[in-house]
Amino acid sequence: MLNRVWFALFAISAAAIVAQLVSGNAAVLDSAVASLFSSAKLAAEISIGLVGVLALWMGLMQVGERAGVVGQLARLFEPFLAKLMPEVPRGHKAYGSITMNLTANMLGLDNAATPLGLKAMNDLQELNPNKSVATNAQILFLVLNTSAVTLVPVTVFLYRAQQGAATPADVFLPILIATSCSTLAGLLIVALVQRISLFNTVIIGYLLLAFAFASALIWYLISLSAEAIGVVSSMMGNGILLLLVLSFILIAGMKKVAIYDEFVEGASNGFKQAISLIPYLLAMLLAIGLLRASGALDYLLQLIVVIVSGFGFDSRFVDALPTAFMKPFSGSGARAMMLETMDYHGVDSFAGRLAAIFQGSTETTFYVLAVYFGSVGIKHGRHALSCGLFADIAGIIAAISVCYWFYG
Numbered sequence: 001m002l003n004r005v006w007f008a009l010f011a012i013s014a015a016a017i018v019a020q021l022v023s024g025n026a027a028v029l030d031s032a033v034a035s036l037f038s039s040a041k042l043a044a045e046i047s048i049g050l051v052g053v054l055a056l057w058m059g060l061m062q063v064g065e066r067a068g069v070v071g072q073l074a075r076l077f078e079p080f081l082a083k084l085m086p087e088v089p090r091g092h093k094a095y096g097s098i099t100m101n102l103t104a105n106m107l108g109l110d111n112a113a114t115p116l117g118l119k120a121m122n123d124l125q126e127l128n129p130n131k132s133v134a135t136n137a138q139i140l141f142l143v144l145n146t147s148a149v150t151l152v153p154v155t156v157f158l159y160r161a162q163q164g165a166a167t168p169a170d171v172f173l174p175i176l177i178a179t180s181c182s183t184l185a186g187l188l189i190v191a192l193v194q195r196i197s198l199f200n201t202v203i204i205g206y207l208l209l210a211f212a213f214a215s216a217l218i219w220y221l222i223s224l225s226a227e228a229i230g231v232v233s234s235m236m237g238n239g240i241l242l243l244l245v246l247s248f249i250l251i252a253g254m255k256k257v258a259i260y261d262e263f264v265e266g267a268s269n270g271f272k273q274a275i276s277l278i279p280y281l282l283a284m285l286l287a288i289g290l291l292r293a294s295g296a297l298d299y300l301l302q303l304i305v306v307i308v309s310g311f312g313f314d315s316r317f318v319d320a321l322p323t324a325f326m327k328p329f330s331g332s333g334a335r336a337m338m339l340e341t342m343d344y345h346g347v348d349s350f351a352g353r354l355a356a357i358f359q360g361s362t363e364t365t366f367y368v369l370a371v372y373f374g375s376v377g378i379k380h381g382r383h384a385l386s387c388g389l390f391a392d393i394a395g396i397i398a399a400i401s402v403c404y405w406f407y408g
Contacts, residue, residue, distance in 0.1 A: 005385060009287035016296035028295060035289035042289075043282035047274055050114070055270035057115035060248055061097065062266030063259050067252035069244070070096035077102075080206040084187075084196060085137040087127065094123035098141060103240075106150060117145055117368075118273060118375045125376040132379045136194045139384040142372055146363040147186035147391035150179060153360035159339065160356055163347035171356045174402045176218065178361035182395030189390045193383050273375055280374025284366055288329040297325050317400045319351035324358040324396045328365040328389065335359065354403040362395045 020028040064070040074096035081095055088094055097120035104113035124138045153175050161168040191198050252259045301321055308315040320341055327334035341355040365388040373381055
């Protein structure tokens with residue numbers, strides 16, 4: 001799958017470059033070549049940037065596992081995850097790292113979510129009989145990551161505030177609805193492909209509890225100002241994170257665990273894993289950078305405008321689509337597209353709000369796939385990419401629909 005996708009991205013870029021040359025835009029050659037070298041530099045920078053944080057969390061997770069804290073947390077969600085991942089034996093350490101990762105994602109703790117996700121993927125890889133082919137559990141975990149609900153997208157609020165939005169947090173509910181649709185779509189498509197029955201009391205019970213918790217949180221947060229939401233979410237996320245770190249070390253120390261030695265051992269594994277990511281990141285970033293520099297996305301947008309206008313539909317949403325199209329490929333690229341849309345159309349315009357909803361409700365699918373699978377050497381992702389993109393498309397459609405609903 002990845003071989004075909006990589007070839008397709010380069011083929012599309014090549015066709016777009018030829019079209020640009022035919023139209024007289026010779027500068028596309030400079031842009032394309034520059035993107036190749038900048039992508040190589042970016043791959044190294046991302047991997048080196050991950051060295052410290054990955055070593056930190058791999059070390060802490062090893063201490064937490066020895067202390068038994070991770071195992072206790074895993075028991076909270078193990079009944080639910082066991083129904084979705086029947087091939088993972090009960091009591092396996094993967095449940096703990098998966099729980100930690102999904103929790104960090106929901107709290108918007110990106111610096112913790114990625115290393116915890118890599119730890120979870122590594123734990124699942126231990127159960128993989130064919131190390132180069134993704135298992136059903138790994139695919140489900142990756143899709144949940146690429147569509148994970150972020151309860152409070154504080155960074156989007158901050159960007160809107162910096163651009164002068166009247167009410168920076170007024171996109172909170174639309175983002176939560178859109179990202180929930182994306183997560184539900186990802187779960188449903190993977191369950192369909194893997195023939196997992198979602199109609200049992202355990203799964204339905206957990207989903208109802210999650211819905212009740214999210215509803216209560218929404219009811220509380222919508223009563224606060226944008227600044228207060230930022231303060232509360234920051235305190236909640238950082239407080240939970242700090243509580244986990246301290247509990248790992250203090251409980252392990254009281255149990256006579258060699259906490260320093262365990263941390264150093266786990267951190268050294270994290271260091272090696274971060275360096276090993278460079279080739280996988282480089283391969284994906286090269287294709288993504290060339291796709292962007294070639295102008296292929298611009299041609300796609302022009303085609304969509306023609307089709308939408310031809311049917312007589314409202315085409316205002318097209319102005320925000322660059323953010324939606326870029327997000328599966330590059331988080332920084334999507335952020336740049338969002339800010340550009342806000343600056344050109346206005347932060348409180350329909351397009352400006354929709355771009356913010358896209359940014360807060362979709363994920364960098366190709367990046368996550370390259371990093372997570374690359375960290376354990378998986379070359380054949382099976383249906384992971386198609387399911388992840390299905391969730392992305394569902395999130396994009398939901399974002400457009402909810403934006404028309406809220407802002408007409």
